[in-house]
Amino acid sequence: xxxxAEIAAHFxxxxxxxxxxxxxxxDNATMMPKGAAETRAESLALLQVLRHxxxxxxxxxxxxxxxxxxxxxxxxxxxxxxxxxxxxxxxTVVPADLVEASSKAVSACEMAWRQxxxxxxxxxxxxxxxxxxxxxxxxxxxxGEALGLSAYDALLNxxxxxxRSAKIDALFDDLAGFLPGFTEEVLAAQARRPATPxxxxxxxxxxxxxxxxxxxxVLGYDFERGRLDVSTHPFCGGADNDVRxxxxxxxxxxxxxxxxxxxxxxxxxxxxxxxxxxxxxxVGQARGMSLHESQSLxxxxxxxxxxxxITFATPRMRxxxxxxxxxxxxxxxxxxxxxxxxxFIRVDADxxxxxxxxxxxxxxxxxMIADELPLADLPxxxxxxxxxxxxxxxxxxxxxCLQDIHWPSGGWGYFPTYTLGAMTAAQIFDAAxxxxxxxxxxxxxxxxxxxxxxxxxxxxxxxxxxxxxELLTRATGRPLDxxxxxxxxxxxxxxxx
Amino acid sequence: xxxxAEIAAHFxxxxxxxxxxxxxxxDNATMMPKGAAETRAESLALLQVLRHxxxxxxxxxxxxxxxxxxxxxxxxxxxxxxxxxxxxxxxTVVPADLVEASSKAVSACEMAWRQxxxxxxxxxxxxxxxxxxxxxxxxxxxxGEALGLSAYDALLNxxxxxxRSAKIDALFDDLAGFLPGFTEEVLAAQARRPATPxxxxxxxxxxxxxxxxxxxxVLGYDFERGRLDVSTHPFCGGADNDVRxxxxxxxxxxxxxxxxxxxxxxxxxxxxxxxxxxxxxxVGQARGMSLHESQSLxxxxxxxxxxxxITFATPRMRxxxxxxxxxxxxxxxxxxxxxxxxxFIRVDADxxxxxxxxxxxxxxxxxMIADELPLADLPxxxxxxxxxxxxxxxxxxxxxCLQDIHWPSGGWGYFPTYTLGAMTAAQIFDAAxxxxxxxxxxxxxxxxxxxxxxxxxxxxxxxxxxxxxELLTRATGRPLDxxxxxxxxxxxxxxxx
Numbered sequence: 001x002x003x004x005a006e007i008a009a010h011f012x013x014x015x016x017x018x019x020x021x022x023x024x025x026x027d028n029a030t031m032m033p034k035g036a037a038e039t040r041a042e043s044l045a046l047l048q049v050l051r052h053x054x055x056x057x058x059x060x061x062x063x064x065x066x067x068x069x070x071x072x073x074x075x076x077x078x079x080x081x082x083x084x085x086x087x088x089x090x091x092t093v094v095p096a097d098l099v100e101a102s103s104k105a106v107s108a109c110e111m112a113w114r115q116x117x118x119x120x121x122x123x124x125x126x127x128x129x130x131x132x133x134x135x136x137x138x139x140x141x142x143x144g145e146a147l148g149l150s151a152y153d154a155l156l157n158x159x160x161x162x163x164r165s166a167k168i169d170a171l172f173d174d175l176a177g178f179l180p181g182f183t184e185e186v187l188a189a190q191a192r193r194p195a196t197p198x199x200x201x202x203x204x205x206x207x208x209x210x211x212x213x214x215x216x217x218v219l220g221y222d223f224e225r226g227r228l229d230v231s232t233h234p235f236c237g238g239a240d241n242d243v244r245x246x247x248x249x250x251x252x253x254x255x256x257x258x259x260x261x262x263x264x265x266x267x268x269x270x271x272x273x274x275x276x277x278x279x280x281x282x283v284g285q286a287r288g289m290s291l292h293e294s295q296s297l298x299x300x301x302x303x304x305x306x307x308x309x310i311t312f313a314t315p316r317m318r319x320x321x322x323x324x325x326x327x328x329x330x331x332x333x334x335x336x337x338x339x340x341x342x343x344f345i346r347v348d349a350d351x352x353x354x355x356x357x358x359x360x361x362x363x364x365x366x367x368m369i370a371d372e373l374p375l376a377d378l379p380x381x382x383x384x385x386x387x388x389x390x391x392x393x394x395x396x397x398x399x400x401c402l403q404d405i406h407w408p409s410g411g412w413g414y415f416p417t418y419t420l421g422a423m424t425a426a427q428i429f430d431a432a433x434x435x436x437x438x439x440x441x442x443x444x445x446x447x448x449x450x451x452x453x454x455x456x457x458x459x460x461x462x463x464x465x466x467x468x469x470e471l472l473t474r475a476t477g478r479p480l481d482x483x484x485x486x487x488x489x490x491x492x493x494x495x496x497x
Numbered sequence: 498x499x500x501x502a503e504i505a506a507h508f509x510x511x512x513x514x515x516x517x518x519x520x521x522x523x524d525n526a527t528m529m530p531k532g533a534a535e536t537r538a539e540s541l542a543l544l545q546v547l548r549h550x551x552x553x554x555x556x557x558x559x560x561x562x563x564x565x566x567x568x569x570x571x572x573x574x575x576x577x578x579x580x581x582x583x584x585x586x587x588x589t590v591v592p593a594d595l596v597e598a599s600s601k602a603v604s605a606c607e608m609a610w611r612q613x614x615x616x617x618x619x620x621x622x623x624x625x626x627x628x629x630x631x632x633x634x635x636x637x638x639x640x641g642e643a644l645g646l647s648a649y650d651a652l653l654n655x656x657x658x659x660x661r662s663a664k665i666d667a668l669f670d671d672l673a674g675f676l677p678g679f680t681e682e683v684l685a686a687q688a689r690r691p692a693t694p695x696x697x698x699x700x701x702x703x704x705x706x707x708x709x710x711x712x713x714x715v716l717g718y719d720f721e722r723g724r725l726d727v728s729t730h731p732f733c734g735g736a737d738n739d740v741r742x743x744x745x746x747x748x749x750x751x752x753x754x755x756x757x758x759x760x761x762x763x764x765x766x767x768x769x770x771x772x773x774x775x776x777x778x779x780v781g782q783a784r785g786m787s788l789h790e791s792q793s794l795x796x797x798x799x800x801x802x803x804x805x806x807i808t809f810a811t812p813r814m815r816x817x818x819x820x821x822x823x824x825x826x827x828x829x830x831x832x833x834x835x836x837x838x839x840x841f842i843r844v845d846a847d848x849x850x851x852x853x854x855x856x857x858x859x860x861x862x863x864x865m866i867a868d869e870l871p872l873a874d875l876p877x878x879x880x881x882x883x884x885x886x887x888x889x890x891x892x893x894x895x896x897x898c899l900q901d902i903h904w905p906s907g908g909w910g911y912f913p914t915y916t917l918g919a920m921t922a923a924q925i926f927d928a929a930x931x932x933x934x935x936x937x938x939x940x941x942x943x944x945x946x947x948x949x950x951x952x953x954x955x956x957x958x959x960x961x962x963x964x965x966x967e968l969l970t971r972a973t974g975r976p977l978d979x980x981x982x983x984x985x986x987x988x989x990x991x992x993x994x
Contacts, residue, residue, distance in 0.1 A: 016536075016540045017543060019539070020521060020540040027520055031724065033720065033739060036722060038738070039516050042777075043514070044517075047517060050547065227530055239533065241536050242533030
């Protein structure tokens with residue numbers, strides 16, 4: 001066997017392990033009875049230790065240079081080695097005791113966070129969050145040293161390979177300069193319009209589920225390779241060729257679960273569209289979290305909040321719930337689905353105000369990792385940032401800096417990918433429609449094949465063949481900038497263009 | 498760390514892996530979309546290889562003798578070492594290439610069996626089944642050599658530690674002498690009684706499920722540590738403190754799914770009742786397959802087909818389906834649940850005729866492993882045995898020797914545990930009622946606490962602390978014999994005693 005063949009077989013086994021972990025994680029969130037929590041935690045911890053051991057297998061330090069010197073390899077194989085070296089490097093440079101300490105600190109902090117959030121008591125969380133932050137900074141420094149990056153960029157790099165804060169600063173500063181004024185403008189225009197009636201429930205869960213399943217089918221989701229279930233926090237997970245999404249239903253409002261399903265379907269289409277030949281190799285994985293989020297937001301925000309889609313979907317929503325009257329007109333539903341509102345909570349935010357929530361968190365976490373903002377000052381800095389970016393100040397930390405699990409769970413460097421994803425979605429959707437002008441009209445007929453076909457060819461099927469910038473440049477003609485996203489917001493919310 | 502502590506930690510990790518495998522197997526049968534089959538097979542194969550590697554870890558050959566010489570250990574620890582040595586021995590003596598060959602032969606044979614059974618074409622299965630048999634024989638010989646057992650006894654030993662065919666021969670010969678005449682007698686008496694009306698459906702799945710869940714609760718199943726789902730072949734699986742059972746529903750007949758749920762609940766109560774302190778150690782596992790089957794049959798056959806239970810359950814069945822009239826009287830339902838019929842199919846057999854199906858298979862598989870019956874002669878030998886034991890001859894092999902997956906899937910040595918379980922169930926239930934005469938009257942009030950309390954103390958909570966014979970002797974006063982089982986059948990089906 002060549003060194004490359006050894007590596008590929010080895011990473012095939014790692015994928016088999018990751019797929020097992022993916023299904024156990026899914027089961028955790030959807031099916032597992034409460035009393036099994038400890039048993040499951042032990043199984044997952046063991047499998048993660050085994051996976052870490054396989055990724056840092058000492059044989060790779062011999063195989064990798066030998067394979068990298070092999071000039072018979074094709075382009076995908078070379079890209080696979082690039083991805084494998086990245087994985088191997090970041091996992092090898094972090095000492096095992098640091099990984100373990102971080103994992104324990106996170107477990108303790110997540111538990112403390114649930115209580116602290118309920119009590120709106122930041123002081124109670126502070127010592128445990130301080131420990132998580134300290135260990136994240138150490139991990140970031142260890143990885144950063146190996147990669148020639150700052151600690152923050154090294155953490156970011158795990159979610160967004162190739163992502164750099166210098167670029168994000170420029171993109172986010174651009175948006176931060178545009179959004180506050182634009183939001184004012186949109187809210188003023190919205191206030192001038194007569195109130196739109198909204199559909200009144202109850203909306204039975206079974207009917208919501210059936211509508212969601214039907215719409216997943218319309219988008220092109222493959223039910224032979226996935227499922228739809230319920231969980232408290234919706235997600236897309238599972239395994240290769242077993243891409244499972246979840247939602248949660250509210251019987252007083254069907255519109256959120258439906259759009260949530262379409263969002264997760266966007267993630268799932270990316271996963272289902274990865275190339276079979278590379279499915280179990282690192283080069284066959286999704287390109288990164290901002291690209292992943294771009295695929296969910298492309299479906300949810302770009303395609304499915306378009307007038308075209310809402311017009312197509314309206315009679316189906318009416319049929320699902322026996323709806324009639326003015327609240328069930330396409331225009332009313334579209335108004336409902338594009339309503340803008342300033343709020344305290346990120347996950348409830350609309351397309352226009354969401355980036356402000358993200359920019360705030362990005363700036364704060366970058367400062368905390370760089371030791372420029374003491375954790376104790378976080379609540380005040382949070383509220384100042386909310387005031388500046390959104391014009392509102394949360395009445396307590398529960399609705400402020402305690403709302404998200406990301407920091408307690410050690411997900412530092414993740415937040416920017418949400419808004420990078422939103423910008424990327426706009427840029428990709430715009431490029432797809434330029435390349436194939438039939439895409440949007442087809443969506444208006446409930447035909448997603450032209451869109452998904454274009455995405456398969458240009459995004460999904462490319463997996464991790466290229467670095468993110470290269471992939472985006474090949475697909476849209478240029479690297480990411482804020483222009484298309486801003487134009488999209490202006491068009492949709494200010495009636496321009 | 499002492500050698501014992503090293504071993505215990507090691508087997509704790511093995512349990513964490515086994516629990517992961519248990520959930521993935523469960524998911525396979527209940528939730529997994531079709532297209533994920535290949536991905537899942539790879540994950541399971543990897544985890545099984547990893548588990549095999551851990552059980553045969555070379556460090557155990559140093560740790561085991563050291564721990565066994567440690568005179569500070571308590572009784573449970575010593576029993577744990579006994580179980581671990583047994584596991585380690587049988588897994589270490591089988592060469593890895595034999596394990597792999599067998600696993601491949603089984604995969605191929607299972608696939609061929611599905612087609613061969615559909616076509617009732619034994620000849621088509623013969624070569625693949627021959628290969629499975631040959632490898633099973635080799636595995637049995639390898640294990641038998643290490644354990645001082647015949648090949649068949651060594652295979653049996655994997656399902657029924659300590660089980661020996663010499664003992665089973667005596668027990669089964671006893672039964673085989675009794676059952677044909679007894680069955681005649683029961684059928685004749687049954688034919689003399691007027692026909693009993695049976696409840697007419699449809700019985701909606703939701704109502705069947707609700708009734709099943711309610712009855713699981715009556716028996717004492719802990720829903721915080723398990724779930725009820727649907728699968729083609731009902732089973733009890735999952736993980737420690739996560740004991741999941743399944744059933745399948747037939748809208749024209751609720752009685753089978755209900756009794757199936759009670760059967761699996763019996764298995765589940767055993768699993769849920771294992772001692773927490775030893776949950777993840779070999780000594781904390783169920784004692785063997787005949788004990789396991791005894792717990793399901795104790796619930797299904799001994800407790801839940803009693804007049805007491807059926808009388809308690811009848812109004813609940815009526816309420817579940819809005820039933821009324823003569824078919825919904827307790828006596829009619831009891832008659833339905835104790836009806837005897839000669840048939841070709843084991844899984845459809847009643848309590849009286851079931852042992853004949855098992856004795857036939859046991860005798861045949863023992864002869865085949867010993868090379869005393871050529872596989873090509875199996876169909877004829879099967880039909881001869883059916884004639885002798887049951888008085889019926891299947892019209893084709895689909896209803897004959899092709900009906901079960903056990904042999905194609907490499908489960909040689911498993912069959913006898915079904916009837917050993919039935920006999921054990923009778924003996925344990927009898928002993929429990931002698932020890933606590935309130936048990937059966939309580940069941941008549943829907944109170945299973947006295948029965949389950951006794952089982953927890955005498956069976957479930959003992960796990961693998963004792964060998965099977967010792968456990969049974971401690972619980973019932975003597976090792977297994979056929980007397981109580983025969984007396985039970987006479988009492989229930991011939992109105993004696």
